Amino acid sequence: MPRVFNFSAGPATLPEPVLQQARDELLDWNGMGASIIEISHRGPEFMRVAAQAEADLRELISIPDDYAVLFLAGGATTAQALIALNFADPGQAVDYVLSGHWSKTALKQVRPYVDPRIAATSEESGFRDVPPPSSWTLSPDAAYVHYTANETIHGVEFHDVPDVDGAALIGDFSSSIASAPLDVSRFGVLYAGAQKNLGPVGVSVLIIRRDLLERSGQPRAEILDYRAHVRGESMLNTPPTWNWYLAGLVFRWMLDEGGVEEFARRNARKAALLYQAIDGSGGFYRNEVAFGARSRMNVPFFLHDDVLNAAFLSESKAAGLLALKGHRVLGGMRASIYNAMPEAGVQALVDFMGDFARRHG
Amino acid sequence: MPRVFNFSAGPATLPEPVLQQARDELLDWNGMGASIIEISHRGPEFMRVAAQAEADLRELISIPDDYAVLFLAGGATTAQALIALNFADPGQAVDYVLSGHWSKTALKQVRPYVDPRIAATSEESGFRDVPPPSSWTLSPDAAYVHYTANETIHGVEFHDVPDVDGAALIGDFSSSIASAPLDVSRFGVLYAGAQKNLGPVGVSVLIIRRDLLERSGQPRAEILDYRAHVRGESMLNTPPTWNWYLAGLVFRWMLDEGGVEEFARRNARKAALLYQAIDGSGGFYRNEVAFGARSRMNVPFFLHDDVLNAAFLSESKAAGLLALKGHRVLGGMRASIYNAMPEAGVQALVDFMGDFARRHG
Numbered sequence: 134m135p136r137v138f139n140f141s142a143g144p145a146t147l148p149e150p151v152l153q154q155a156r157d158e159l160l161d162w163n164g165m166g167a168s169i170i171e172i173s174h175r176g177p178e179f180m181r182v183a184a185q186a187e188a189d190l191r192e193l194i195s196i197p198d199d200y201a202v203l204f205l206a207g208g209a210t211t212a213q214a215l216i217a218l219n220f221a222d223p224g225q226a227v228d229y230v231l232s233g234h235w236s237k238t239a240l241k242q243v244r245p246y247v248d249p250r251i252a253a254t255s256e257e258s259g260f261r262d263v264p265p266p267s268s269w270t271l272s273p274d275a276a277y278v279h280y281t282a283n284e285t286i287h288g289v290e291f292h293d294v295p296d297v298d299g300a301a302l303i304g305d306f307s308s309s310i311a312s313a314p315l316d317v318s319r320f321g322v323l324y325a326g327a328q329k330n331l332g333p334v335g336v337s338v339l340i341i342r343r344d345l346l347e348r349s350g351q352p353r354a355e356i357l358d359y360r361a362h363v364r365g366e367s368m369l370n371t372p373p374t375w376n377w378y379l380a381g382l383v384f385r386w387m388l389d390e391g392g393v394e395e396f397a398r399r400n401a402r403k404a405a406l407l408y409q410a411i412d413g414s415g416g417f418y419r420n421e422v423a424f425g426a427r428s429r430m431n432v433p434f435f436l437h438d439d440v441l442n443a444a445f446l447s448e449s450k451a452a453g454l455l456a457l458k459g460h461r462v463l464g465g466m467r468a469s470i471y472n473a474m475p476e477a478g479v480q481a482l483v484d485f486m487g488d489f490a491r492r493h494g
Numbered sequence: 495m496p497r498v499f500n501f502s503a504g505p506a507t508l509p510e511p512v513l514q515q516a517r518d519e520l521l522d523w524n525g526m527g528a529s530i531i532e533i534s535h536r537g538p539e540f541m542r543v544a545a546q547a548e549a550d551l552r553e554l555i556s557i558p559d560d561y562a563v564l565f566l567a568g569g570a571t572t573a574q575a576l577i578a579l580n581f582a583d584p585g586q587a588v589d590y591v592l593s594g595h596w597s598k599t600a601l602k603q604v605r606p607y608v609d610p611r612i613a614a615t616s617e618e619s620g621f622r623d624v625p626p627p628s629s630w631t632l633s634p635d636a637a638y639v640h641y642t643a644n645e646t647i648h649g650v651e652f653h654d655v656p657d658v659d660g661a662a663l664i665g666d667f668s669s670s671i672a673s674a675p676l677d678v679s680r681f682g683v684l685y686a687g688a689q690k691n692l693g694p695v696g697v698s699v700l701i702i703r704r705d706l707l708e709r710s711g712q713p714r715a716e717i718l719d720y721r722a723h724v725r726g727e728s729m730l731n732t733p734p735t736w737n738w739y740l741a742g743l744v745f746r747w748m749l750d751e752g753g754v755e756e757f758a759r760r761n762a763r764k765a766a767l768l769y770q771a772i773d774g775s776g777g778f779y780r781n782e783v784a785f786g787a788r789s790r791m792n793v794p795f796f797l798h799d800d801v802l803n804a805a806f807l808s809e810s811k812a813a814g815l816l817a818l819k820g821h822r823v824l825g826g827m828r829a830s831i832y833n834a835m836p837e838a839g840v841q842a843l844v845d846f847m848g849d850f851a852r853r854h855g
Contacts, residue, residue, distance in 0.1 A: 134527040137526070137527035139528045141528075141533060141534050142534070144732065144735055152531075156517050156521060159517040159520065160497060160513050160517060161495050161497065164495045165816070167497065168508065168513055170505060170513075170694055172505060173504075174505065206567045208567065208731045208732050209731070210730070210731035211568075211731070214718060217715075241716060242717055244715075326732060328732055334531065334732055334735050335567060335696045336696075354574075354605075354606055354607070356571045357572075369571070371505065371695055372695075373695055373696030373734065374696070376736075455526070455533075456537070
């Protein structure tokens with residue numbers, strides 16, 4: 134079957150040239166007579182792949198030298214727990230900003246270890262907006278301030294880095310990393326599961342300002358200790374080598390396409406096209422997010438009549454538009470339009486939506 | 495380049511038919527027009543893959559119904575830490591049997607959480623033997639007894655399941671799972687990183703007797719809690735879907751080839767062939783492990799003169815025999831001959847070793 138346009142929220146669509154390269158060298162990588170899946174992570178061949186992936190990510194999103202970069206197994210949820218273990222004392226105050234489902238998950242993970250304070254929440258609006266940073270109540274004794282830059286389910290996004298007055302800012306960028314230029318130096322820690330904007334499922338990226346690694350944190354096993362992972366160059370144990378390699382191919386593809394500046398332009402055009410189609414549908418489709426908090430990455434929308442949902446999903450699938458069903462928390466529809474979603478995919482979706490509205494309006 | 499015989503200790507060689515299938519469907523899986531890497535873990539398509547992989551693993555190694563099976567990100571080292579968090583009270587005694595590098599690693603991970611006792615060790619022999627179970631000193635108040643069924647670096651293996659007199663036995667089977675029939679009902683927990691005998695790097699398997707999940711364990715984040723993972727069917731967060739899928743292809747391949755009984759026969763023949771070549775080399779090669787503790791999976795060996803090591807490695811590589819360099823802890827050579835290593839590969843190695851000895855003897 135020809136490739137479809139896949140709007141899955143994550144695991145998500147990958148660049149076709151990346152998949153083609155991975156396919157072509159799956160049984161024989163780099164003339165070794167073996168797959169890159171099959172070779173030692175500590176051999177010089179994979180070590181070069183790992184180092185190149187880190188160098189390319191550093192170039193791609195302009196990571197300063199005083200930040201360590203980790204490529205680890207486990208996703209963002211694991212990172213959410215380990216952040217408290219590594220960067221806060223037992224029972225210490227930590228500030229959490231709640232802007233949707235995933236920031237609530239992040240807070241839940243740390244409850245056994247710290248004293249989480251809710252610095253701000255937009256839950257009373259059904260997470261249809263983000264709490265403006267000017268409204269955040271920060272604790273002077275907090276170890277850090279955590280927020281979720283983009284909420285995959287609720288489709289809200291902070292479009293600027295919040296000013297937290299010198300506190301260590303920790304950002305979950307799972308669904309928006311590398312989608313636009315970002316001043317990494319504003320952060321204590323940035324983390325992301327790779328399976329949305331960075332590539333394959335099964336590996337996560339942490340970007341940690343090195344001075345935070347001097348914090349003693351809490352009693353923990355070495356394998357849960359980011360200091361040990363930094364010392365071990367993400368190879369404290371066998372890393373998810375193939376996933377890391379595939380992420381590296383995505384980084385290289387993004388650089389070759391023009392880097393984050395180019396993807397920021399593409400992503401802005403894609404989001405504008407889709408929101409215009411929704412807003413201009415005369416109420417057939419609607420997005421409920423406050424205008425200034427609309428996500429460029431995940432666009433939840435509803436049909437004016439839920440009875441049409443099943444037809445929308447089956448007809449869109451037949452039209453080669455995959456995975457538009459909304460998350461069960463919200464219902465409705467959702468289109469995830471990460472870096473690897475081509476503009477042609479969003480155009481095809483918009484064309485389908487217009488056609489569907491005409492036929493069912 | 496044609497495929498070589500790859501003796502890597504892990505990540506390790508995979509069955510060629512599995513890699514061929516993965517390659518052929520990498521861009522379009524199951525007629526979806528998308529890769530299995532790109533689709534939702536919660537969609538019906540991947541859920542079927544996940545369920546089939548579990549069913550096939552249950553059939554392959556005869557897992558009783560009162561055991562839960564988890565497929566998780568992170569490797570065995572992560573499991574080693576979480577085992578203490580999940581199955582022991584804070585500071586509780588736990589018994590560890592030390593038979594090599596990896597059992598020492600397992601013990602190191604739990605020190606922050608419990609009171610580990612060394613029930614037995616063969617360190618005084620340089621881990622050239624395993625401590626016989628009759629010599630183990632078990633603590634009556636221990637939460638569990640942990641041992642490492644096969645030591646990848648030292649090349650020693652327990653060939654029978656130890657009798658621990660009703661204690662909860664936890665076995666690290668990372669490098670020998672599914673290599674021969676095993677009575678799973680003798681265990682409280684079996685765990686394994688998949689990248690040796692079960693398939694791809696990036697996913698680990700835990701087999702947990704369900705009554706152990708009733709233990710309260712220690713304060714921990716939900717993402718570090720095996721009860722939550724069991725409730726969430728290994729999808730508490732986004733799992734490493736592609737790695738899980740590839741492991742499933744390996745399970746299916748093993749069943750089609752005749753199951754663990756057949757692999758036990760092949761593995762016994764492979765190990766016998768290689769050890770005979772070493773023992774019959776008139777001292778040109780030597781393996782230092784006590785006869786009854788020799789691993790069927792990882793065969794470390796030394797040349798009679800270390801000055802020949804570089805020539806052995808370069809000539810074996812030129813002969814299509816990859817990754818024979820020993821682990822840095824021991825030096826020398828090591829051949830890992832897991833399930834996916836064909837008998838022809840071991841024959842080619844033995845032929846090369848004989849030829850090398852003649853030319854350099």
